[in-house]
Amino acid sequence: MFNFYPYTENREKFSRALLNAFPFIKKETIGKSLVGRSLEAFTVGNKSKRIIMVGGVHGSEFLTINLLFNFLWDLCLSYGDGREVAGIKMKRYLQRRGVTFVPCLNPDGTDINLLGYTSAEKYAGLVEYICPHTCNWQANARGVDLNHNFPANWEVIHRREEIMGICSPSNTRYGGKSPSSEPETISIMNYIISNDFGRCYTFHSQGREIYYDFGEHTPKDSPTIARLLSKTSGYTLSAPPEIADGGGLKDWFIQRFHRPGFTFEIGKGINPLPLSDLEEEYKILQKTLCLGVIV
Secondary structure, eight states: OOOOOOSHHHHHHHHHHHHHHOTTOEEEEEEEOTTOOEEEEEEESOSSSEEEEEOOOSTTOTHHHHHHHHHHHHHHHHHHHOOEETTEEOHHHHHHSEEEEEOOSOHHHHHHHHHOGGGGGGGHHHHHHHOSSOOOOOSOTTSOOGGGOSSSSHHHHHHHHHHTTOOSOOSSSOOOSSTTOSHHHHHHHHHHHHTTEEEEEEEEOSSSEEEOOOGGGSOTTHHHHHHHHHHHHOOEEOOOOGGGSSSSHHHHHHHHHOOOEEEEEOSSSSSSOOGGGHHHHHHHHHHHHHHHHHO
16 A cells, blocks of 8 residues: 655656556656646556546545555556456456556646645746635646536536636636646547547545536446446445536546546545545445446
């Protein structure tokens, strides 16, 4: 169980450790953040038929980064020597369907939470102005909430933001001046479009809930898969609050590809959840994550 503060330096160290331990991993840099931090993807298993798992979308939800790195490590162990993960021999399933991990889509926001506004570099003044004292920073370095920035009912979400008085860069829930305005959003969209992912899982915190629906494009088999994931994890099947119903990665994936997409809201409490919660949450989700690969 790896439980580390996932700021940039530690992510880079762990990335090197992964590649040294498991040379069969495929690592890609899929883009850069506003400040220039690398957005990295790691693939284990079948590279021609894959699903994708994305964490660290919100800066204060760094528990998701740790969760995905731990699951990636365990899958690599299984793929390498056939050992079990949650009582399941995952190697044969990974030979059939690979998994691509993007553990941290928002490295700037994560570093702002863990290291303070100076880590935003040229955007430090803006971040300090928005949050002169410590706050729950979900956005990227420009004050745009990436999970409100995808072109999936963006206009509807934008109007809801304005009604709430969120009309300019903020630590949360500001979707930007236009959909897909942020380099992090564009990078993950282009990467997904360029690859034939059969399914998309995104990870947030908190609430121990699973979201799977996005209007008329929700695949017919999504409720069945969602019920299985819910039963295995004990997470509740739910719908996001109205202010967050649209504009997200899961929403865009379903709308764009008409394929199953799921959001996990991991853990319970107030963000940022402490890293001490990781071991319990990973234990709860480990088998469910395996089933997410298998089904």
